[in-house]
Amino acid sequence: MTDVIKVAVLGAAGRMGSEAVKAINSAADLELVAALGSGDPLESLEGTGADIVVDLTVPSVSEANVRYAVEHGMHAVVGTTGWDEEKLQRLRDLLDEHPETGVLIAPNFAIGAVLAGKFAAAASRYFESVEVIELHHPNKLDAPSGTARHTAQLIAEARREAGVAPSPDATESDPEGSRGAVIEDVHVHAVRLRGLVAHEEILLGDTGQQLSIRHDSFDRVSFMPGVLLGVRRVGSAPGLTHGLDGYLELD
Amino acid sequence: MTDVIKVAVLGAAGRMGSEAVKAINSAADLELVAALGSGDPLESLEGTGADIVVDLTVPSVSEANVRYAVEHGMHAVVGTTGWDEEKLQRLRDLLDEHPETGVLIAPNFAIGAVLAGKFAAAASRYFESVEVIELHHPNKLDAPSGTARHTAQLIAEARREAGVAPSPDATESDPEGSRGAVIEDVHVHAVRLRGLVAHEEILLGDTGQQLSIRHDSFDRVSFMPGVLLGVRRVGSAPGLTHGLDGYLELD
Amino acid sequence: MTDVIKVAVLGAAGRMGSEAVKAINSAADLELVAALGSGDPLESLEGTGADIVVDLTVPSVSEANVRYAVEHGMHAVVGTTGWDEEKLQRLRDLLDEHPETGVLIAPNFAIGAVLAGKFAAAASRYFESVEVIELHHPNKLDAPSGTARHTAQLIAEARREAGVAPSPDATESDPEGSRGAVIEDVHVHAVRLRGLVAHEEILLGDTGQQLSIRHDSFDRVSFMPGVLLGVRRVGSAPGLTHGLDGYLELD
Amino acid sequence: MTDVIKVAVLGAAGRMGSEAVKAINSAADLELVAALGSGDPLESLEGTGADIVVDLTVPSVSEANVRYAVEHGMHAVVGTTGWDEEKLQRLRDLLDEHPETGVLIAPNFAIGAVLAGKFAAAASRYFESVEVIELHHPNKLDAPSGTARHTAQLIAEARREAGVAPSPDATESDPEGSRGAVIEDVHVHAVRLRGLVAHEEILLGDTGQQLSIRHDSFDRVSFMPGVLLGVRRVGSAPGLTHGLDGYLELD
Structure with missing residues (x-):
């Protein structure tokens, strides 16, 4: 028999946090024991018996939250950005002193997006050509998206390791820049369209064939299965894991 | 009873011409009465009884071929490029003297590509956002494709007429140019991928919905149904028709 | 100068109705003068000066609502189902007595879905093969969707009129029924997938080419531009119009 | 320095065989030392110094060809069908006596198709819903395709191992069978469209997100990179390998 896992959510009133609260409440094997907002002190966690802390707060407090969790024997699943190398x-260093405690820090909890990037990189060594198209709502301020940039880097690294040449391109005339961005030899195109949320497509081509891998995020609830996966596994993954892909079994 | 239409092909040894010869030979209502190569004189057409001349030659001789046809009472279907306004x-002017003769000059005989452009323009007045992606083999020298450029112009014209604002775009940072070309306010992206031939996708977005129209040309035989449509209709369309869309019924 | 159009919404507390209230409030050229729920009497409309009544109620009351509107000199835009021929x-008959009043009854207000069906039917006479795929959330009770069934009928009608043969199909062995439904000679496939809302794709194929037309409804707000289009045009379209396509200009 | 690999093609006059001859002749690291047609005796291989035999013949002779190769110290890459368990x-048993010799028997040499199946199976344990659509030319006699059937089986096996329930489906009414085939709990849809060759799409859905993996074979030359990969690796993979995926590195 599996025991129920006791979970505390920090940042529970935010957009991601409130979805996490709902997702945990809906999972039979998880029990929500605390839901803290920005005004609640960390000490509120005492006596809750939380096994896992889910941190979906803001960069300025995330480090303190996670350190508190580790120092009090709780594992942590972290979706907050701003974790630099320092x-x-x-x-x-802190985890070295707590060798049985696990922390997962993941920049993207959409399992499908993580898989799409891994698959694209794995396939890219077998195809002569590869390009990336990302599509988002038109209110997005930066282009291309961080996910597309990361995918291009994964692809470039896989191709370099396998000794694959850059994708062929005979273009001589492109006065308006229709060929898009080039990120480490990989062309990346950004589409902005009302009605979309966050989408990415990787196109791989070789003589006579094409392989296309596409991920669509229609809603931020798409991140919740990844959060729950993290909550269920972090307890048996001591140390620091960076990126949800470390928890995905692909074979 | 319908009489068989007698057809002569000029440029019959070329890539397009040889496909046209095959297509006409396969059509029960058409009879191939002449197939001229680059060395054959136009006078070879005499006595063949050709009703229609299909010109799939080169810019330097196309005008002389078509004028010869019109002057000898034959209609003409023309796929050769290089027809400038002059x-x-x-x-x-010549057709004014031959009011019963018809000439069709079409830059693109793929019916699906012509329809895709028409549909996209018609729909674009009802959507807040629209962008164009074209995808071709990596040996293509220019980007974006002439077809994509033409589609963007059709869309821009339809939106101007309907008083629709340019597609919204909050992009502030795009250091590598991932947002692609802007042709008359319409973003156009060009993908180059081994294994592809000629493809175009128009994406239209509005709150909560997307409309996508895509055309794929896998092979130049895709142009033949358009050539045959032209051959069958040019005889009942006196004067000059520019573009296959003039022959397509859409209602 | 255009006058502001005064609009009353019936069924304002429902899922569609509450979206309509929001959409009308956001439109500078429209003024919401009444928002009635299921308990409010129609007489509440008196004195509001409403030009247009939007009926988004239930089949049991929709007819009475619309008749009340017409008898009191208001045009009506109706999204409620259940309007049989009787x-x-x-x-x-009632509109014959009020020749200046217009009523629009539309089974689908997603402009993109209406356009997709029209385009598919128009294109289908030029392609040897055509099939329809619809994709919905897995809680849907019936398959295929009413929209896909309607699209197949539009296509079949267009092909019959143009004398086009049914799509070729050499299938001899299909023990599990993978070729899907056949609706008036058109194959229709239904996919059910968690995360989707309402989607339809029409695939048209001919030698060497494919034309694909796809509509995605991500959210019921996608119906609002169609509702607003109806509100703005119904006043200048006397009599009964059935289907939003009657208001869409496609040339 | 890598030595050139010497290759003999059996079935060299067939559709696949003639493409293989071209592909090997175009590869700098491979040398074609024999190209046998159906009338040529196996003894023609003597003295050619072939390292690898590529068998692209017919079921009735493939076994004898491969046994001859193994007995004479040559590795074999086999694309011929009909290899039953016997x-x-x-x-x-024969390879046990020749422990340094390798044989690859692959039902599908399109690397992209093999990858699509592997990726779909790996991803399917993380998604609530999964369905398969295959699309082929309308002259195909059986539905669904062997590849789609195989993909459904890979998915079903991966989901059973991970303890994932069948995809949810509330369909109560489907009078015409639009929901398609059900192969080991996975819905499979078959589209037949003029202009297509061989295509497969796997759709995976979960709350708020979709992952789509699609492979397009436009031409049988798409099998050649897989044949060349087999030729280059079979020499260092002793024993019998069934399926090209055994040679693909995915991490």
């Missing part, structure tokens, strides 16, 4: 190193 | 005006 | 005929 | 076991 913070990560301090956390690794 | 040549077109001379042809219109 | 009700429609009674409404036509 | 033949495979006889081959395994």
